[in-house]
Amino acid sequence: MADVLSQNEIDALLKQLSSGELDVDEMNDEPAVKIKEYDFARPAKFSKEHLRTLEIIFEHFGRLVANNFPAYLRKNVQIDVMNSEAVTYSEFSNALSNPALLGIVDFAPLNGSVLIELASNLGFTIIDRMLGGLGEPLDKPRDFSEIELSVLERIFTILVDLLREPWENVLSIHPRLERIETNPQFAQIISPSEMIAIVTINMAIGNVEGLMNICLPFMTLEDIMDKLNTKYWFSTMQSKDEASYDEVIETIINKAQIPIKALLGKSSISVMDFINLQVGDIIKLDSHVDEELSVFVGNIVKFKALPGSGTESYAVKVTEIIREE
DSSP, X not given: OOOOOOHHHHHHHHHHHHHTSSOHHHHHOOOOOOOOOOOXXXXXXXXXXXXXXXXXXXXXXXXXXXXXXXXXXXXXXXXXXXXXXXXXXXXXXXXXXXXXXXXXXXXXXXXXXXXXXXXXXXXXXXXXXXXXXXXXXXXXXXXXXXXXXXXXXXXXHHHHHTTTXXXXXXXXXXXXXXXXXXXXXXXXXXXTTSEEEEEEEEEEETTEEEEEEEEEEHHHHGGGGGGOSHHHHHHTOOOOOHHHHHHHHHHHHHTOOOOEEEEOOOOOOOHHHHHTOOTTOOOXXXXXXXXXXXXXXXXXXXXXXXXXXXXXEEEXXXXXXXXXX
């Protein structure tokens, strides 16, 4: 209950008001309450922590792309994660050009799909490099042909396969490329009002630069949102044992298939003699019967051997190992 003023206190207040010693406006000034506006059309489903974790994941993805793509494109590839933001799907789709290059990816075991948008100039550069060109983009954009989309489908499949490793600390995913669309109207994977996270990546193939946008709907990531924080991400990182890598590499090398051949000898004949060769004809070689043969591993002479047979098949017996580089 508020304090009751006495008659003397009331008189003193009235006297101060009449003399101007007391300002009524100052008495009414109360500290302003800070009100945070909330947009119901764009609910804040992705926090800064979520977006930062997605950036870390796709920085790892970018390193894998930069290391793997030069083997296919035979050109230097540089990847840089620029930023991440949360927007509605309609804002993203309205900003797409037509034609666009959109890869729809099934993000199993999560529900829903993820969208990978690649700049058209990068698409034409990749096609040019894959078909033996210099990797120059087109001066004037146009639609992609069926053959060009088939070439790009291979590249998108490689991109999708590279998504597995960066997500291991969050969830073991098995992404699969469903299809490639060039018209944004046919790539409506979710409702226009749904929230998505967009990770923007700058890709440079030689001197050609363009953007790659990864569209991640909230409904797809909803089941693992609690894992999309840096604390969880770093706590689940497994220490990599270099010795285990050495063993894996050694095992793979041991299983590699290498062609091996033994050279009996050489000879030169005319084209006329070659045309007139018949069954039973003899070609004289430049080596003797008792001479050692050169055994090639790939295109390198690695052994000397004598000819023979074993279990009804031709064979050679190694007599010397050539250890020269």
